[in-house]
Amino acid sequence: xxxxNIQDPEYFHKVVDCQYACPAHTPVPEYIRLIAEGRYTEAxxxxxxxxxxxxxxxxxxxxxxxxxxxxxxxxxxxxxxxxLKRVAADNRxxxxxYMPQGPFPPNGKKVALxxxxxxxxxxxxxxxxxxxEVHLFDEQKLGxxxxxxxxxxFRLPEHVLNDEVNYILRLGIHTQFEHYVESLKDVLxxxxxxxxxxxxxxxxxxxxxxxxxxxxxANIHIGINWLGSVAFEHTTNIGKRVIVLGGGNTAMDxxxxxxxxxxxxxKVIVRSPFASMKASPWEKEDAQHEDIPIIDNHVPxxxxxxxxxxxxxxxxxxxxxxxxxxxxKLRVDENPHSAIRNxxxxxxxxxxxxxVYDENGKRSLVPTGEPEVFFPADDVLIAVGQENSFPWxxxxxxxxxxxxxxxxxxxxxxxxxxxxxxFGGDAAFGPxxxxxxxxxxxxxxxxxxxxxxxxxxxxxxxxxxxxxISQKMGIHEWAYDSAVDEYDRLVVPQADKxxxxxxxxxxxxxxxxxxxxxxxxxRCLNCDVQTVFEAPKCIExxxxxxxxxxxxxxxxxxxxxxxxxxxxxxxxxxISQDIYVADGLKTGRxxxxxEDVCLHCGLCAERCPTAAWDMQKFWYNVTKAxxxxxxxxxxxxxxxxx
Amino acid sequence: MTxxxxxxxxxxxxxxxxxxxxxxxxxxxxxxxxGCGHDSINAAIVEACWQMNIEPHKVAKLSxxxxxSKSPAYFxxxxxxxxxxxxxxxxxxxxxxxxxxxxxxxxxxxxxDTASIGMGQFVHVxxxxxxxxxxxxxxxxxxxxxxxDSATADAGSKSKAGSVNLFEAIDLASxxxxxxxxxxxxxxxxxxxxxIPLMKAAMSHKGFAFLNVISPCVTFNNNAGxxxxxxxxxxxxxxxxxxxxxxxxxxxxxxxxxxDVSDITMHDGSEIRLHxxxxxxxxxxxxxxxxxxxxxxxxxxxxxxxLYIDExxxxxxxxxxxxxxxxxxxxxxLLTPGSDALAKLNASLR
Numbered sequence: 006x007x008x009x010n011i012q013d014p015e016y017f018h019k020v021v022d023c024q025y026a027c028p029a030h031t032p033v034p035e036y037i038r039l040i041a042e043g044r045y046t047e048a049x050x051x052x053x054x055x056x057x058x059x060x061x062x063x064x065x066x067x068x069x070x071x072x073x074x075x076x077x078x079x080x081x082x083x084x085x086x087x088x089l090k091r092v093a094a095d096n097r098x099x100x101x102x103y104m105p106q107g108p109f110p111p112n113g114k115k116v117a118l119x120x121x122x123x124x125x126x127x128x129x130x131x132x133x134x135x136x137x138e139v140h141l142f143d144e145q146k147l148g149x150x151x152x153x154x155x156x157x158x159f160r161l162p163e164h165v166l167n168d169e170v171n172y173i174l175r176l177g178i179h180t181q182f183e184h185y186v187e188s189l190k191d192v193l194x195x196x197x198x199x200x201x202x203x204x205x206x207x208x209x210x211x212x213x214x215x216x217x218x219x220x221x222x223a224n225i226h227i228g229i230n231w232l233g234s235v236a237f238e239h240t241t242n243i244g245k246r247v248i249v250l251g252g253g254n255t256a257m258d259x260x261x262x263x264x265x266x267x268x269x270x271x272k273v274i275v276r277s278p279f280a281s282m283k284a285s286p287w288e289k290e291d292a293q294h295e296d297i298p299i300i301d302n303h304v305p306x307x308x309x310x311x312x313x314x315x316x317x318x319x320x321x322x323x324x325x326x327x328x329x330x331x332x333x334k335l336r337v338d339e340n341p342h343s344a345i346r347n348x349x350x351x352x353x354x355x356x357x358x359x360x361v362y363d364e365n366g367k368r369s370l371v372p373t374g375e376p377e378v379f380f381p382a383d384d385v386l387i388a389v390g391q392e393n394s395f396p397w398x399x400x401x402x403x404x405x406x407x408x409x410x411x412x413x414x415x416x417x418x419x420x421x422x423x424x425x426x427x428f429g430g431d432a433a434f435g436p437x438x439x440x441x442x443x444x445x446x447x448x449x450x451x452x453x454x455x456x457x458x459x460x461x462x463x464x465x466x467x468x469x470x471x472x473x474i475s476q477k478m479g480i481h482e483w484a485y486d487s488a489v490d491e492y493d494r495l496v497v498p499q500a501d502k503x504x505x506x507x508x509x510x511x512x513x514x515x516x517x518x519x520x521x522x523x524x525x526x527x528r529c530l531n532c533d534v535q536t537v538f539e540a541p542k543c544i545e546x547x548x549x550x551x552x553x554x555x556x557x558x559x560x561x562x563x564x565x566x567x568x569x570x571x572x573x574x575x576x577x578x579x580i581s582q583d584i585y586v587a588d589g590l591k592t593g594r595x596x597x598x599x600e601d602v603c604l605h606c607g608l609c610a611e612r613c614p615t616a617a618w619d620m621q622k623f624w625y626n627v628t629k630a631x632x633x634x635x636x637x638x639x640x641x642x643x644x645x646x647x
Numbered sequence: 648m649t650x651x652x653x654x655x656x657x658x659x660x661x662x663x664x665x666x667x668x669x670x671x672x673x674x675x676x677x678x679x680x681x682g683c684g685h686d687s688i689n690a691a692i693v694e695a696c697w698q699m700n701i702e703p704h705k706v707a708k709l710s711x712x713x714x715x716s717k718s719p720a721y722f723x724x725x726x727x728x729x730x731x732x733x734x735x736x737x738x739x740x741x742x743x744x745x746x747x748x749x750x751x752x753x754x755x756x757x758x759x760d761t762a763s764i765g766m767g768q769f770v771h772v773x774x775x776x777x778x779x780x781x782x783x784x785x786x787x788x789x790x791x792x793x794x795x796d797s798a799t800a801d802a803g804s805k806s807k808a809g810s811v812n813l814f815e816a817i818d819l820a821s822x823x824x825x826x827x828x829x830x831x832x833x834x835x836x837x838x839x840x841x842x843i844p845l846m847k848a849a850m851s852h853k854g855f856a857f858l859n860v861i862s863p864c865v866t867f868n869n870n871a872g873x874x875x876x877x878x879x880x881x882x883x884x885x886x887x888x889x890x891x892x893x894x895x896x897x898x899x900x901x902x903x904x905x906x907d908v909s910d911i912t913m914h915d916g917s918e919i920r921l922h923x924x925x926x927x928x929x930x931x932x933x934x935x936x937x938x939x940x941x942x943x944x945x946x947x948x949x950x951x952x953x954l955y956i957d958e959x960x961x962x963x964x965x966x967x968x969x970x971x972x973x974x975x976x977x978x979x980x981l982l983t984p985g986s987d988a989l990a991k992l993n994a995s996l997r
Contacts, residue, residue, distance in 0.1 A: 079655050489653040544877045546682040551690035555657045575657045614682025614865045
């Protein structure tokens with residue numbers, strides 16, 4: 006097999022599973038080590054450089070890093086990366102001195118950002134220090150976009166969001182809040198050098214064709230609109246019995262918010278099986294913890310709407326979770342509902358289904374044939390997905406749309422077919438999450454900066470900055486804490502339910518205290534400290550093979566990749582993880598290291614008599630616009646110099 | 648200072664027939680030098696015992712003094728062990744074996760412990776054909792006292808300080824064959840593919856199984872000019888043949904070309920399937936084995952692999968007709984028959 010090219014920055018990047026999985030490629034192990042050392046401000050700034058909203062993300066991130074975490078392949082659970090980020094945010098000192106300080110000398114370029122969410126704010130932060138005049142438009146009265154309107158305050162306190170939005174706005178952003186942009190054409194006609202569209206996916210899906218939808222409209226709400234209305238305090242209460250339709254994180258936020266606005270009997274009812282719901286497992290747990298049952302495999306069939314007179318006759322036959330009695334069904338269905346008679350929403354009917362998988366693993370929901378069942382409700386929240394909507398973009402301004410009415414956007418440059426218009430966040434490729442929006446924002450800012458300087462957006466794009474530094478300090482001493490702590494993942498403490506359910510703004514999670522943060526940080530395997538092998542130094546004594554706790558290293562005769570994978574000490578069956586192959590050994594064999602479950606404990610290097618193995622810290626930093634560095638290492642050095 | 652080995656193991660480690668993963672056979676963390684050949688031999692012992700489905704409590708590991716003799720701490724933590732006086736492991740092994748014949752006795756010694764201070768005990772345990780494995784981790788120097796030449800250092804071998812050894816080496820393998828050892832093998836710590844089957848066969852052998860394993864001292868004897876360095880040994884190894892050890896009741900799956908292969912059936916029905924590479928060498932013929940070792944030596948080669956085996960031999964228990972049952976399993980009435988029995992015995996001798 007071709008020897009591994011460790012000069013390729015992506016090789017070691019892939020080994021840092023968490024960083025690689027993060028859309029913004031935040032250097033996770035680096036900031037976790039800083040948290041363990043109690044250097045919260047620096048840990049915060051590493052995050053801020055990379056993901057812009059550490060306090061927000063430390064509470065609400067979708068955490069693509071955690072399923073990827075190597076610890077999860079060795080231990081029962083991954084490192085609590087997300088909540089460690091919050092430890093850095095909660096315990097940081099004043100970080101403003103480490104941020105770029107305006108006013109910045111203007112470079113004469115002007116950009117417009119449509120939408121005030123994470124993608125636009127990221128672009129603003131990256132471009133403002135370069136001297137761009139940045140104009141940010143949003144229809145709401147405050148910045149933050151869906152971070153404000155959709156994430157309930159009991160998960161994300163307002164002051165956390167305000168702090169982090171203000172870190173950006175104080176860079177001299179010209180904000181135009183409560184300004185709904187009605188026409189891209191108008192914006193383009195103004196003298197902006199570039200326009201960034203970060204308007205999210207603002208339209209919640211409805212179930213317009215279900216019987217009773219119109220008649221019950223007063224008590225049927227679109228989830229994201231309702232959450233926004235709660236956030237801006239237009240809505241302050243809800244009925245006692247609430248059904249939430251949908252199985253994503255929005256459904257979880259809806260049901261938990263409903264519990265705080267007066268909902269006593271709140272249920273989530275979802276089409277798919279519980280295990281394959283889109284919501285993150287921890288959000289489902291949190292909902293269940295608040296006494297919200299999740300009823301799966303139920304497809305909504307109709308809204309039951311009836312006047313008081315009608316309902317008083319049949320209501321004792323319509324029982325929660327029970328099949329609808331035949332005669333009762335007839336009575337209600339036959340009655341035409343008229344607005345004058347003031348029909349009310351009484352509940353919904355559902356068809357039971359089961360998931361059936363074909364030979365390709367494709368799922369279909371097949372009715373079980375059981376009679377439809379009824380669940381009572383005073384209000385229904387529909388959280389069955391959201392979609393993009395660009396009514397304000399004229400189809401004549403050179404921005405092409407595909408057959409799904411999505412803009413045609415380049416996946417690397419985020420440029421649309423109108424070279425002056427860039428997209429990012431949910432607006433670019435449909436609903437994702439905050440961290441993805443931030444990642445888009447960084448790349449769009451790079452593109453906008455190149456574009457405004459007349460450079461090629463692809464060929465003149467800078468590569469990520471990488472570095473490898475040996476951690477050796479002595480025979481058994483490394484510049485990182487190499488020993489592996491073996492205790493279980495710590496649980497984040499929560500405030501008491503009796504308190505949190507009374508106050509919509511009371512944060513549920515209390516976060517790790519500094520000691521718990523230290524302990525959890527110590528579970529990190531330091532996957533960014535790489536095992537680097539130099540074959541010419543190796544005497545093939547097998548010391549590394551024998552000491553490796555997880556049997557990662559094998560010396561064997563060469564073969565093709567699948568052959569080598571079958572002949573490693575334990576077969577290297579996880580093909581998503583690379584094998585590191587080095588040739589040039591005296592016996593003509595090759596060294597094969599399966600990266601899959603390497604603990605990065607450094608014992609191979611400690612046991613190596615010739616230092617053919619070394620532990621080297623790998624640093625990978627995504628290029629930001631204009632190569633502005635908020636280099637935390639720099640902060641430390643300056644401080645220690647003082 | 649981090650000298651801690653995680654207890655996390657590869658989640659897909661295979662289990663042997665007893666349901667154990669290989670870590671059940673491990674020992675505590677080695678304090679030998681990084682890169683020591685002994686560690687590699689220890690790992691081979693761990694692997695061999697795991698593959699053989701040996702219950703760790705059925706093994707007694709014995710040693711004398713020296714770097715090599717420290718190593719029983721680094722494998723089979725769940726086995727019996729006795730770290731004896733310098734060069735006196737054979738007598739302790741003999742005593743233990745006579746008392747309890749049901750255990751596998753695995754003796755680990757070094758070139759000093761065997762060829763210098765322990766030579767007297769070594770030659771006698773060989774000629775008595777005690778049922779044990781006697782493994783010498785042979786590095787040609789006294790590593791524990793900073794690398795002076797040992798009795799197995801080859802004449803002409805250069806030490807780390809540059810001095811050349813003037814004296815002839817004691818060739819332990821030849822000596823063992825000469826003295827009547829019934830299983831003799833030679834190997835190299837850096838070749839586990841050879842070492843593990845050899846160990847497995849040695850543990851299955853009934854009688855004295857001697858393994859001379861060249862194990863470079865990475866700190867004091869791995870220099871240019873040394874004949875026990877990793878590089879020198881690799882360049883000068885000549886193998887008698889590759890072998891597979893096939894435990895009793897297993898189907899033979901190894902596939903070699905006909906004609907080159909001979910099977911040696913062991914006393915318990917296990918088989919050594921040998922793929923011979925040396926001409927004019929018959930592992931069951933003592934003279935042929937001696938010649939093969941000598942011929943290799945004349946060519947400055949180190950002959951490794953199985954050298955000699957005699958499966959028809961009688962071990963010490965058979966030779967002196969001891970109890971078939973381990974003493975700890977004998978009922979008290981038989982073990983201490985009482986004063987009447989003693990009086991009878993004494994009377995018979997009058």
